[in-house]
Amino acid sequence: MSAALRAPASFPDALPPLGGRATQAAALASFTWFRVGGPAEVMVRPADTEDLAAFLAALPPEVPVTVIGAASNLIIRDGGIPGIVVRLPARGFGGIVVEEDGVIAGAAALDATVAEHAAQAGLAGLEFLSGVPGAVGGAVAMNAGAYGGDVAGILDWAEIVCRSGETRRLSTAELALAYRYSALPPGAVVVRARFSARPGERTPIAERMAAIRAAREATQPIRARTGGSTFRNPPGMKAWELIAAAGCRGLARGGAVVSEKHCNFLINTGGASAADLEGLGEEVRARVRETTGVMLEWEIRRIGIPAQERAP
Secondary structure, three states: OOHHHOOOOOOOOOOOOOOOEEEEEEOOHHHOOOOOOOOEEEEEEOOOHHHHHHHHHHOOOOOOEEEEOOOOOEEEOOOOEEEEEEEOOHHHHOOEEEEOOEEEEEOOOEHHHHHHHHHHOOEEOOHHHHHOOOEHHHHHHOOOEEOOEEHHHOEEEEEEEOOOOOEEEEEHHHHOOEOOEOOOOOOOEEEEEEEEOEEOOHHHHHHHHHHHHHHHHHHOOOOOEEOOOOEOOOOOOOHHHHHHHOOOOOOEEOOEEEOOOOOOOEEEOOOOOHHHHHHHHHHHHHHHHHHHOOOOOEOOEEEOOOHHHOOO
């Protein structure tokens, strides 16, 4: 573990009280869609928002805190994550409440489940969420979007717990949502959000969601160990077209490969390490830059430390 990321000597023996669960040396790979990555020094699963706020308020400020959600767009490096990893459980953070003109959802609620609740209530405007892998917290944090919609277009507010333990409600304007970006305070944890919707007919809503699911099935390797779109689309361009033009379709490194079906997806064929996946992504970036002059930006979040930096 690098000195810059090392927690205090008393950590993790003297953790603040927690109503939920805290697990030392917690395996994380099974939580990620890629199924790779090292352990968390400590993984915390709070019971509810108040439990999370009290824990963070009492946690020494020098202890690093990392938040993971459904981990659908995430590479955890092989050396693991020092400090605290917060993962909100569905019980306590997965509730969904349908209102007359919107839906309030906990951060652990799956995006597709939110879309289904809205559809069953005859609320339109949230159909695109059925094509967004992951959960509400991550969708807010990265302004997730697909199939003509994004979180910025439907979000009314998001409730967060700050690293200090303070609970705040932020408006869409305060979050300054942009393409795959939000201005969340450093270390903040999204715990709940409200999405606006409008009355609609159930049948057209259901048909739209079915079309989105069919399109994903036809064009993306959704049944593979993948992490969604690897790179952001540059302005006016498609990342996959640039990757294909650079001849990277099917490119492999170790157990990682660029999808033949959709070349903006990386796949763990079964034996990949996080280093394989990240290294393959960097090779794709280099080839695209050499071929097209465009430097792709990662959309997949990459966190943790490489295996060679892991503490003995």
